[in-house]
Amino acid sequence: MSSIDESLLTGEPVPLAKGPGSTLAAGTLNLEQPLVMRVERAGAATRAAAIARLVERAAAARPRLVAAADRLAQALTYVVLVSALAAGLYWADPWVAIAVLVATCPCALALAAPVALTTAAGRLLGRGVALTRASALEVLAAATDVVLDKTGTLTGGRFKIVRLDLLGNADEIECRALACGLEVSSRHPLARAFDGAGSVAVAEVRIFPGLGMEARAAGRRVRIGSEAFCRELAGAASGFTLEDAALTPVFLADERGWLAAFLLQDALRAEAAGVVAALRGAGLQLHLLSGDHPAAVASVAARLGIAAWAGGATPQEKFAYVQRLQREGRIVAMIGDGLNDAPVLAGADVSFAMSEGADAAQLQADLVLTANSLNGAAETFVLARRAMRIVRQNFAWALAYNALALPLAAAGWIGPWEAAVGMAASSFIVVLNAMRVGGGTLDARTWKASTSSYLSPSRSYS
CATH class of the missing domain: 3.40.50.1000 (HAD superfamily/HAD-like)
Structure with missing residues (x-):
């Protein structure tokens, strides 16, 4: 036994106890006893590599706010160049033109969004949420x-079989073996409930997302999944009635009819x-x-x-x-x-x-959600709102500063050195404000989405 630090992958600072049969992920840190392990995945197939690929994809994407800021900064650059030329010619003084160029450098405008969004992405990664598309924060802030x-x-998603109802002539051992043979190639959470049972060889496995699986076993077609999906093969209603709504039924049928109903139980996340x-x-x-x-x-x-x-x-x-x-x-x-x-x-x-x-x-x-916890999702909505609010503040400050600095410099009221101090201070203020994204608490109950009251009617698909 040893304690493993998985904070790099999950953001969870508390080490986890690992022993025989436990999974050790690449990128985690062994804190205590030496461990002997069997390598199941390496290199690009590891969880750490998958997270790295997702982060790289996020870095390659350009949020709409950043693109808009770049376009605005480009337009401001042309305005500044024309204004500097006009002011220099009007006053016949090149220092006035230089002051205009220095005072209204669009650095603060270009930094307004990227610094805040990058800070937010870093905070999220530390909380177990990998941002794979940078534009996601903008949409989350407006989600309804x-x-x-x-x-x-x-x-x-940790199901266990709590009951097996036989619906045909097959016995329990045969039904469990067929179910295990079908589910062994699936990563669906329901499939894990069938681990450990003896299985039969299956071929021609087909997965129907949201419905179930089909394969050939012992010379016949067999299906496992929802009642409606299996009914297509069995050819008649199962006659099964679910008595406990907390249980999830998984049906098994072949070309000759119904075989069994597995009743699975899964607990809510804490x-x-x-x-x-x-x-x-x-x-x-x-x-x-x-x-x-x-x-x-x-x-x-x-x-x-x-x-x-x-x-x-x-x-x-x-x-x-x-x-x-x-x-x-x-x-x-x-x-x-x-x-x-x-x-x-x-x-x-x-x-x-x-x-x-x-x-x-x-x-x-x-x-x-790299920590595989819903807490990260709730916190992300809070952080997205905070990030967008700070980005708007940065834009407002950058535009207000440039609107004030340009006429002052063009009028000759501030010199180049004063313009340089003002430009640096403006950029510094934007960066400091953006860093506030990473501070404070992330309690979703501290903010309200500005949406009208809406609720879709409850319904159920048959």
């Missing part, structure tokens, strides 16, 4: 709605209730979308107080849900983790992916 996935996002309350208190409208059984989704929605929810939703239906919100003028943030969330993550105005989620989800997301 947050769409949440259930499995692996609001819940821990931080889920607090994060939902903080986001709601911030004025954001919350929506819960999941491909899980409607009864299970309704149970989670009720426990968290989320009135707008949809269960049994396919990826296409999730995407359509978000599009409907956008057509109504809403600015939508999505938080998800699975392969079936990738389309809606791409379609949302801004999106988060959990670090333990599917690779496709992380590729589509604007931010990745």
Whole structure:
């Protein structure tokens, strides 16, 4: 046993105890005893390398605010050059022209947005959130709605099988073996519940995002997934009734009919209730979308107080849900983790992916929660608002300074050395103000989104 510091990857300062069977990530630090480990992934396949790639992608992107500041600085440069030439000719004094050039150098304007946004990105990384697209903060600051996935996002995604109902002639051992053989190639959180069971060999495996999986086993087609998905193969209704809404059913069927219903249980994340309350208190409208059984989704929605929810939703239906919100003028943030969330993550105005989620989800997301905790998401909304407020202050200061300094220098009232001091002081003020982004608390309940009251009606997909 030893203690491992994972703060570089997760932002969590408390070392974690690791022992036999634990996962040791590249980029973490062993603090105590020597450990013998087996390398499973190296180089570009490690989590640290994935975070580095995401950060590089963010650095390559240009936020709209930065681009706008650059265009404004370019326009100001032309104005300054013309003004300096005119003032120098009018006063017949080259020092007046120099004073104009020095006093109105657009440095402060060019620094107004980049310094604040870079500071915000650094603060987020320290809190376990990797910003993969720099423009995300601008959109987050204006977000009105947050769409949440259930499995692996609001819940821990650590499912366990608590009951198995046989629906056909196959016995329990055969059903477990078939299910394990199908799920072994899946990274979906539900698939982890089938780890450890004996499996049968399967071939021609096909994944249907949001629905389930199909393969050939023992010479026949077998499906595992939602009831509607398996019904297409079984050819008739299962006759199964879910009695406990807190359980998630996973069905197994083949060409001859229904085989079994696995009842899985997943606990809410410890931080889920607090994060939902903080986001709601911030004025954001919350929506819960999941491909899980409607009864299970309704149970989670009720426990968290989320009135707008949809269960049994396919990826296409999730995407359509978000599009409907956008057509109504809403600015939508999505938080998800699975392969079936990738389309809606791409379609949302801004999106988060959990670090333990599917690779496709992380590729589509604007931010990745590297600590795999929802706390980072709630804090990001606060930081985005703060960053945009400070950027606006910086722009206002830079424009006000230039509007005052240019006529004073052109009138000959300030000399080159005074202009130099003023220009440096202006840039210094902008940088100091931008550094405030990284300070203060990140409590989502301390600010309100300026949005009108809105709530989508609750509904369930059949």
